Every structure is written in structure tokens, then in C-alpha cells.
Amino acid sequence: MRDLALALAVTLTLIGALFARPALAFEIEEVATFGAGAQVVSVLSTTDAAVFAPVIAGYLETRPDLTVRYTVANSQQVYAAIAGDGAAFDLVISSAMDLQMKLANDGAARAFDGGGVLPDWARWRDRLFAVAQEPVVMIARRADFAGLPLPQSRADLVALLRDNAERFAGRIGTYDPAESGAGYLFATQDARQSDSAWRLSEVAGSLHPQLYTTSAAMIDDVQSGRLALAYNVLGSYAAARPDPGMVVIQPADFTHVLLRTALVPVTSTDPAAGAGFLSFLLSSQGQALLADAGLPPVSDTTITAAPQLRPIRLDPGLLVYVDPMMRQKFLTEWTAAVVQP
Structure with a gap:
């Protein structure tokens, strides 16, 4: 699956122009394009493209009509892209729970109704959702x-x-x-x-x-x-x-326990596309692929079985x-x- 995923990466570039968009202030680490469908899903993430590639490959097997454009930046730059630049990504995935919570609390995240599979500690209202722990x-x-x-x-x-x-x-x-x-x-x-x-x-x-x-x-x-x-x-x-x-x-x-979280930003030009990918990440298939990629799936059972594990809760205390x-x-x-x- 990993070899297939990497083969799907049509382009992989370091810091540079972002898909012919106007220059943005936030700093980009890498950009990768997967698939060749007519509809584009634009993802901004702190996770390396090579790590996420098998997950994207699995998604494209179910949606060959899509292209996934995957941009990587560090967590502070991801926050700046949405809060400062208003960059038009369809899905934002970050390891910085506090910055993601600020985006959601400040009204920068759209409502999403597909997070009912998550335990309460792994979601905040209908705006912010854990995809891995x-x-x-x-x-x-x-x-x-x-x-x-x-x-x-x-x-x-x-x-x-x-x-x-x-x-x-x-x-x-x-x-x-x-x-x-x-x-x-x-x-x-x-x-x-x-x-x-x-x-x-x-x-x-x-x-x-x-x-x-x-x-x-x-x-x-x-x-x-x-x-x-x-x-x-x-x-x-x-x-x-x-x-x-x-x-x-x-x-x-x-x-x-860090929760790697995702949100659909209000700046998205195709929020349905972002919501579709987020639904896949939260599905049993998406969670299994994340686990295979080394990103443990969200599990209440895992937490309760190990009393030393303390999830960093998704709440305004962040x-x-x-x-x-x-x-x-x-x-x-x-x-x-x-x-x-």
C-alpha cells in the first residue's frame, strides 16, 4: 500500500508556490499531489506526506474522481495559514491541539455532523475531531x-x-x-x-x-x-x-496522549470535499489505514486499559x-x- 501511495504522488516540491495561488505569508515545508481526478481536495497538515500517503491512497481507491493536494507546514504555520492568511484549504489536520482549539473556538471551523463515532473526550462540539491518538x-x-x-x-x-x-x-x-x-x-x-x-x-x-x-x-x-x-x-x-x-x-x-485533530475551515471553497475526507478518516477503514501508517486510531478501550494514559482533552482549557x-x-x-x- 505504501509503494502504491508513493507512486500516486504526482508532484512533490519543497517550499515554493502553492498551486498557482497568490503568494501566502505562511511557510510551507512540502506539497504533494495524489491522484488525477477532476475534483480537488486541498489538505493542510503537520504530518509528513510520506506518512499520510497510504491513507490518501486508500481514500482515492474509494474516490478515483478526486485529486488530493496535500500541503505540509509546522503547527504554528498551519495556524497562521487559517487565522492570518485565510488560506482556502478544505481540511486542516494538526498535532497542535491548542492552536486547533483556538481556530475552532474563534469561529474558523465549519460544523461537521460525522463525528458521532468518537468518545466525548476526542471531539469538541461539532467543530473539532480527533483522527489519531x-x-x-x-x-x-x-x-x-x-x-x-x-x-x-x-x-x-x-x-x-x-x-x-x-x-x-x-x-x-x-x-x-x-x-x-x-x-x-x-x-x-x-x-x-x-x-x-x-x-x-x-x-x-x-x-x-x-x-x-x-x-x-x-x-x-x-x-x-x-x-x-x-x-x-x-x-x-x-x-x-x-x-x-x-x-x-x-x-x-x-x-x-496527544490527539491529532482535524477541522473543516470556514475558508474552504469546497467544504463538502473536506467533510468527505474527514468522514473517511473517522471510518473503520480510515482508522485502520492510519494505524498502519503508525498513527494509532482513536480508542476509548485503549485509554481505559492503561491508567497512566491521560488524553489531552479537547476543551477550552487548552x-x-x-x-x-x-x-x-x-x-x-x-x-x-x-x-x-
């Missing part, structure tokens, strides 16, 4: 923990870092919340869940952690040996890169740290804790 994990390089227990919680990690500072100095990685939308979401959710997150930030900060904008880069550096441990990594990325020298840890105190003043206050405090002289 992903645990946010720690990954550790086994060789660097020789003679030490692997941390199973944030308290364990604090103790290990404090007691083995020389071993881990400069070799802990995490997201830079000032540069990454997902990283900012995870950091603020840590702070909402427990004061232990600030203690971990302070201890890790004393060891001069490496800061990243993607999970993939953190995994690269754990596998290469540059990092001993990476904190707040998307579990789907780690699962896609199995390595016997690397262990994935879901913290027992709490493991955030908007607290989106407020510019709150964002600046949080980043100031985080920087003081983590970026130490």
Missing part, C-alpha cells in the same frame, strides 16, 4: 543506563539525573517550546498535571539539555548516541523506528496558554528553569 513518551539509550534502573516516572528521572549528573550532562533532549507548537503544548500540559514537571525542568536544566523542534531529530540523536534520553517524544515516531538499543517508556505517573500574555509568562518561567548559565 499518540502517547507522549520518553526514549532512553540502553547503553547509557548500564548499571542504572530505567526511569519509570518523572520522579525516577529526577533522581537519576540528580545522582548521575556527570553521566547525563549535555545528553538529555526535549522540545524547545518557544519554537515548536507541539513542544509548547506538552510543556504546558506537564505544568497543568503536576508540580513535578517544574522540578524535572530545573534538574534537567542544570545539565544543559539539548533543545529540538521535532521528535524525529531527538530519536536520531538517541540512536546515534548523542543523547542518552529524550523527553516528551511522540510515541508514533518512536514506534516507527524500532531499535533494540533504544527503549520507549510511558511514564507511570502520567503519560500524555486556550489558557494560547493567550499571548500567558504564553510569554510561561516561556519566561520555563527558560529560567531550563536554560541555565
